[in-house]
Amino acid sequence: MISFLIYHFTHRTVAHCAVMLQAIKKVVPVVHCCLSCLLLVCVLGGCAQQDEFERDQVGNFEALWTIMDEHYSFFDYKQVDWNEVHSRYRALVSNEMTDRELFDVCGDMLKELRDGHTNLIASHDVSRYWVWEQWPVNYNERLIDQHYLNFDYKRASGIKYQILPDNFGYMYYGSFSSVIGEGNLDLILSYLSTADGLIIDVRDNGGGYLTNVETLVSRFIGEKTLAGYICHKTGKGHNDLSEPYAYYFEPTKNHIHYLKPVVVLASRGSFSATNNFVSIMKSLGQVTIVGDTTGGGCGLPFTSELPNGWRVRFSSCPIMDAQGRLTEFGVAPDVRVDMDEDDHTHDAILDTAIGILARATAPPRLPRRGNSAPPHHSDN
Numbered sequence: 001m002i003s004f005l006i007y008h009f010t011h012r013t014v015a016h017c018a019v020m021l022q023a024i025k026k027v028v029p030v031v032h033c034c035l036s037c038l039l040l041v042c043v044l045g046g047c048a049q050q051d052e053f054e055r056d057q058v059g060n061f062e063a064l065w066t067i068m069d070e071h072y073s074f075f076d077y078k079q080v081d082w083n084e085v086h087s088r089y090r091a092l093v094s095n096e097m098t099d100r101e102l103f104d105v106c107g108d109m110l111k112e113l114r115d116g117h118t119n120l121i122a123s124h125d126v127s128r129y130w131v132w133e134q135w136p137v138n139y140n141e142r143l144i145d146q147h148y149l150n151f152d153y154k155r156a157s158g159i160k161y162q163i164l165p166d167n168f169g170y171m172y173y174g175s176f177s178s179v180i181g182e183g184n185l186d187l188i189l190s191y192l193s194t195a196d197g198l199i200i201d202v203r204d205n206g207g208g209y210l211t212n213v214e215t216l217v218s219r220f221i222g223e224k225t226l227a228g229y230i231c232h233k234t235g236k237g238h239n240d241l242s243e244p245y246a247y248y249f250e251p252t253k254n255h256i257h258y259l260k261p262v263v264v265l266a267s268r269g270s271f272s273a274t275n276n277f278v279s280i281m282k283s284l285g286q287v288t289i290v291g292d293t294t295g296g297g298c299g300l301p302f303t304s305e306l307p308n309g310w311r312v313r314f315s316s317c318p319i320m321d322a323q324g325r326l327t328e329f330g331v332a333p334d335v336r337v338d339m340d341e342d343d344h345t346h347d348a349i350l351d352t353a354i355g356i357l358a359r360a361t362a363p364p365r366l367p368r369r370g371n372s373a374p375p376h377h378s379d380n
Contacts, residue, residue, distance in 0.1 A: 055307040057102045061093045064106050064120070064312055067304045068113075070236040073318045074299060074328060078114060082238070085112050100124065103310075110312075115328075116271055117301040121311040131295055135268035138292050138339050138349060139203035144172070147345050154191065157184040161192060168357050169195035173216070176208030176273040180215045182255055189219060189256040197261040197357035199350070200281075203291060207272025217280050218252040220287070222259055225249050227280050229320040230300070244320060249280070261360040262287045263353040266333060271295035279321040279331045288356055291337055291349045293330040 053063040065086050075082055089109040093102065103120065107127030110118050120127040145151055148170070153162040158178025161171045169192035192198060200216075217227070229244035251257060264281050266274075266289055275294045281287045299315020306312065320326055335356065337349045 053307050056095045057097055057099075058093055058095055060102065060306045060308050060310070061090065061106060063306045065090075065109070067306075067312060068110070068118075068314060069238075071233060071302070071304070071316055072113065072118075072238075072314050073231070073233065073241070073316055074113070074115065074326075075238040077318075077326060077328065080112060085109060099308075103127070115299070115315055116295060116297045117299055117313065117315045119313045121313065130271075131268065135292070136338060136341070137204065137269065138267040139201075139269065140339070140344075140347065141172075143344060143347055144201075144350065148347065148350065154188075156188055157181050159184075159188060161188050163192060163195050164199075164354070166354055166358065167194075167196050168354060169198040170201065171198065172201040174205055176205065176210075176212045176277070178208070178212070180212050182215070182252065185215065185219060186256045189258050192258065193256070195260075196361040197263070198258055199263050199265060199353045199357070201265040201350070202270050202274050202277060203265050203267035203349070204269040205271075205274040206269060206295075207274050207297065210273050210276060213273050213277045213280070214249055215252075217249050217277065219255065219257050220259065220262060220281070220284060221249060221251050222257065223251065225280075225284070226322045228276075228322055229324055231318045231320075233316060241318070244324060259286065261357055263356055264289050265349055265353060266291045266294050266331070267349075268292050268295050268330075272297040275327055275331060276319060279327050282331060282334070283322040288335065288353075289331070289333040290335045290353050290356065291333050293332050294327070296328050296330040298327045 051063070051066060053059040053066075065082075069082055069086075074080075089105055092105045097105075099122070103122055103125060107120050107125075110120055110127055111129045114129055114131070116128070116130050118129065145153070148164060149162050153160050155161075157180045158175060159171050159173050159180070161169065164170050171188070171192070214227075217225075225248060227247050227249045229246050231241045231244055234240045234242050262281070262284075264278060264287060266278050270278060271294065275297050278289060278294050279298075282289050297315075298319045300317035300319060301313050302316040303311050303313045315328075318326060318328075321331070335352060337352045339348050340346070
């Protein structure tokens with residue numbers, strides 16, 4: 001995996017290469033020990049060189065279009081005719097336009113990709129396509145704190161946790177950018193170990209580090225588990241992708257695990273690394289996903305630079321689920337539920353999760369003993 005990720009170092013300076021190494025850290029924890037070697041390879045090799053473009057407005061537009069044309073991963077999957085897009089937006093660009101006007105045109109062009117990981121970054125603005133802004137939030141932190149936790153909860157490693165009155169554990173993890181310490185997670189799961197089932201709430205979690213996904217998932221598996229597949233670009237063509245590379249998670253050794261029934265709560269705001277977490281948890285037999293379809297975002301994002309210094313972030317390496325499916329447009333829940341925005345005391349998604357755990361952990365019913373009728377004797 002390390003060797004094919006090196007391909008994506010498309011910057012010419014040590015500083016830019018360091019940014020790319022940080023991106024790799026998010027995907028491959030074992031790469032940490034090899035960072036210095038990778039950086040040396042990147043510097044000595046000069047990194048992959050980009051085509052040269054003029055620094056004027058037309059040159060910057062062409063540079064952006066070409067970077068995406070050669071490195072973006074989802075053109076065919078999303079049925080985007082990038083050449084047609086070029087013709088349409090190139091007609092709007094001239095060297096007489098201002099930087100803000102050029103930025104708006106380029107940002108609109110990138111929105112054609114319908115990709116939350118694709119952004120144009122300038123000093124005055126960041127273009128974005130955030131699908132979750134258009135959908136119900138399906139999460140109300142104050143409602144849960146007040147009516148389910150009674151403002152009484154613990155916090156560690158960015159995780160809010162408590163045992164609900166029904167003896168089901170509840171964990172809310174608001175960002176995979178919050179590093180999860182193994183010791184902290186031991187204490188959290190030790191506290192929740194007496195709960196009959198567990199609810200992991202990742203609604204409105206916009207993602208973060210994939211290393212935290214592995215840290216968390218590894219506490220809910222009892223054996224080596226296929227997490228999914230990764231591809232990488234092998235050339236400049238839209239379909240120049242490698243064969244899928246399988247990656248696995250293993251149970252964390254010498255730490256506490258939780259293998260009782262689990263329900264994961266998701267929403268449209270569950271994006272990027274959170275989308276990955278939900279897709280992996282969904283493949284586990286003891287886990288049920290409840291809520292809304294996640295926000296998607298299954299392409300590992302990398303960054304490149306335009307002649308004028310603007311940066312473009314885009315999806316380069318597709319990550320697939322354990323069944324080999326792309327989840328760029330989200331992971332569907334097992335049980336679809338929306339919150340009632342007019343109900344300020346009940347969370348329908350959380351209530352559904354509690355009901356699922358109650359049924360999953362209920363003791364088996366014993367067969368009823370019917371009234372024995374006396375034996376019938378025939379007079380004949």
